[in-house]
Amino acid sequence: MSQVPEDLKYTQNHEWVRLEADGSVTVGITDHAQESIGDLVFVEAPEPGTSVQAQEACAVVESVKAASDVYAPISGEVTEGNEALADSPEAVNSDPYGEGWIMRIQPADAGELDGLMDAAAYQQLVADEG
């Protein structure tokens, strides 16, 4: 069973979102997502300053098998991409909710966070996808 931490929000596209003390959010892909994608060999995080719309593809994670888009969970401005992943993409596999974070976004409207799933709803989504 893949891990779904209680304190995070989730998207239909299998991203996780953590609200930080400074009002920004950290985004990554879920344990379930990294498990289905397989061993990661390349991550392209967005440049700081990039404006993103909710549901817009803004990062790419590539496994040995295929490339997958990572979508912005909410609209806002990218404040940081995880540059360490350029040299150690495997961190997304080994620590998807920690070292494997992909980007930080300053939300345009923090209210958008309320539209995301909680852990229970996400767990249900994963179960439904079988």
Add this chain to the structure above:
Amino acid sequence: MPHQTPLYEEHAGAGARIVDFAGWAMPLHYGSQLAEHEAVRTHAGLFDVSHMAITDLGGERARDLLRWLLANDVAKLDERPGQALYSCLLNERGGVIDDLIVYYREPGNYRVVSNAATRDRVRPLLQEESQRLGVTCSARDDLAMIAAQGPRAAELVEQLFGDQAAAALACKPFQAALMGEVFAGRTGYTGEDGFELILPADSAPDLWRRLVAAGAQPCGLGARDSLRLEAGLNLNGHEMDEQTTPLESGLGWTVAWDPADRDFVGRAALEAQRAQGSPWRLVGLVVEGRAPAREGYTVHTDAGDGVITSGGHSPTIGGPIALARVPAAAKDDFRVVIRKREATARPVKPPFVRHGKVRV
């Protein structure tokens, strides 16, 4: 429902991620494709290749049949029982229907191992031609096939089969011998030493378990693909298809032009292309940066655009490699288009990796 090989329960029981491949439920990986790849380069890995099509041809005219259907010439196998030959099976236009290995077992007795994805295309061809020439054509779906690959594969075979393994261990690449009921070919698809073991389906799970217990790492289709790419080996449906000739796919060396009076299916079309010169050639590319250059991506060159036929991350090299079909005249200035960006690439002659060593 996809077909299951005799080893399906072994894969499912080991927690493999199962995917549909050409109508077969096959393991993609057992946890980590990279670890499986590494095991084959440094130790030994196991692949279930029972989905491939094994067909036995018997009779006085089996040799004639294969000399007519295959672009390579099984006459090269005469007087050499146990010897194997790699060949393309072409259509009349010289396009590649399949690539296969044919083993010469004894006079009037050949074994053909062809791809799973083309089973329904190749089997009827063999059957039709067999009927015409009075050859016995047996679809050996009662058999399973396990590939044991890697620098330690021979050791494992010796450990498990003892004295029975002597003939198989004496085999050079592309030779085969019997170990009891197991037909062992010193062949594979990884660029490493190893064996492809063909045996009765009922016996396959036991041999698989004993090989695993002896230390071989079960490997899925994912590692099979990254290993064959590093080895610079073509995959039908990617480097070649029915619209592509061997000359455009880096397989000119498998076409036996001599003797000139041997006609084979597709010969006339190939002769014409050979006289004109093939407009394309297949090259290996070592791509700069870390982003994988994948199948279908455009390759700019000094002589026009080409396309990647297979590409991805090379675990051994630690970066992207690819096979690409490019204009025959292309010499310089190779650039792969990766999501609107261009990455420069160095053309090389495959293999990229052989016997555990980087060659490019």
